Amino acid sequence: MESPAADAASDDAMDAFLEKFRSQPYRGGFREDQWEEEFEKIPLFMKKAPSEINPQENPDLACLQSIIFDDERSPEEQAKTYKDEGNDYFKEKNYKKAVVSYTEGLKKKCADSDLNVVLYTNRAAAQYHLGNFRSALGDVVAARKLKPCHIKAVVRGALCHLELRNFAEAVSWCEEGLKIDGKQKKLLDTRVKADRLKRMAQRDARKATLKGKKEQDGNETLIQAIRARNIRLVSGAAGEDEDEDSASEGPGALFLDGSNTENPYGARVSLDEQGRLGWPVLFLYPEYAQSDFISSFHEDSRFIDHLTVMFAETPSWDLEQKYCPDNLQVYFEDEERAELYRVPPENTLLQTLQHARYSVKALTPAFLVCVGSSPFCKNFLQGRKVRQVK
Incomplete structure (x- = not known):
């Protein structure tokens, strides 16, 4: 049995211990406003484990x-x-x-x-x-x-x-x-x-097959119509003649599929119900680096007819207002011989395409247009061999 003196000493020690915690709160305790975050740090109470566990940093979790x-x-x-x-x-x-x-x-x-x-x-x-x-x-x-x-x-x-x-x-x-x-x-x-x-899917496949067959038949009909007119086709990329022995594999057929047309407008040569061709045609104006694109130039139409419509109003780039139909000259280039051919405005597109020295690139005929009396045109033609289309 302990003596009264020992009991008193024990009571004093307990009072001192409690007094210490009154003045110095326990540092390892949870804060009331962060107790959930603190619990999350304890492995046994974690709701989600870290994606990577480092044994040195998290020994308990490891x-x-x-x-x-x-x-x-x-x-x-x-x-x-x-x-x-x-x-x-x-x-x-x-x-x-x-x-x-x-x-x-x-x-x-x-x-x-x-x-x-x-x-x-x-x-x-x-x-x-x-x-x-x-x-x-x-x-x-x-x-x-x-x-x-x-x-x-x-x-x-x-x-x-x-x-x-x-x-x-x-x-x-x-x-x-x-x-x-x-x-x-x-x-x-x-x-x-x-x-x-x-x-x-089966129905769509049948439709696609029929559409492909129809397009193929249409392409072959177009190629035959072009050849019947003795129009020379060349590939825009290679500049080589179409293979005369193949109606389906030459450059003409290549560009008729719609995915390889070189003009940026996606227009294609077409055949109307009367069997007449309509061509996508490009007019280039080298003096001002401008151009016009005609999506369907009927083969029986004359150049002067289109020029009259296009220049009914003065274009914004013609500051001198000199591009009038009566002043304009139309040319096509024979790259093989490095020659220019002047086209009479009264000529039809078909007459020009049938010329022995004309080649249609990528099924898109192209022509140069300039003002005949201008200094630019004289300089442009100087040193070039120019022939007249009859």
């Missing part, structure tokens, strides 16, 4: 992680832990991390085939949400190798085929799944949608 993923545990236990982790990430819509977790689970190569099926199927779902439909499809195929009747794998496979526009395969997967579960709503809905899209 210890817990080593306990969870202890290599001494069976592959099945480790795979299940990764599956659960992946499911948590999936619920949070963190599909990338979910894919990583499911992948780590599959790497354990556990003997539980049902668990592997779930890992494959769940990873497929995460990949699907990331838009990686081919990867997702690969996973459901792997899952069905282990368990052919796994309905979730079948559903996700059908959805992947639908997104990849493999409509026939999507219908097939739906049919297989409905043999397993004839009332599976997702499969019933997907089959209806896939079958409708399959029929639409």
Whole structure:
């Protein structure tokens, strides 16, 4: 039994200890306004773990992680832990991390085939949400190798085929799944949608085939009409003559497909119901580096007719107001001989295109126009061999 003196000493020590905390609060305590943040720093109470764990900075967390993923545990236990982790990430819509977790689970190569099926199927779902439909499809195929009747794998496979526009395969997967579960709503809905899209795709394919055939026939008709007029075609890129032995492979056919026309307006040579040609024609004004483009110059139209319409009003770049139809001279260039040919304004386009020295580049005839009496025109023609078109 302690003496009264000892009891008094003990009481004094306790009073001193309590008095110390009254004047110096416990520094390790939680602040009332930050208690949630403080709890989050404790591994046992963490809601989310850091993406990377440094053992030196977070020794407690690293210890817990080593306990969870202890290599001494069976592959099945480790795979299940990764599956659960992946499911948590999936619920949070963190599909990338979910894919990583499911992948780590599959790497354990556990003997539980049902668990592997779930890992494959769940990873497929995460990949699907990331838009990686081919990867997702690969996973459901792997899952069905282990368990052919796994309905979730079948559903996700059908959805992947639908997104990849493999409509026939999507219908097939739906049919297989409905043999397993004839009332599976997702499969019933997907089959209806896939079958409708399959029929639409087949219809569009038939239309595209007919359109392509019609365009090909139209192109061949145009080429034949051009050749019947003895008009010389050359490739705008190569500057070489069209192959006379091929009506479908020469430069004419090349530029008739619409995707290779060299004029920036996309206009094409056309054939009307009376069998007359309309050409996209380019007029170049070298004095001012200007141009005019006529989308359809009828082959029977005269140059003077178009010039009269184009210069009915003075263009903004003609500051001297000298570009009047009666003052203009039209030329085309024979690059092969380095010669210029002057075209009479009363000539039709067809007469000019049929000239022995005229070559139509990329199915777009081009002509130079300048004011005959101007100093520029005289300088432009000086030193050049100029011939008159009859």
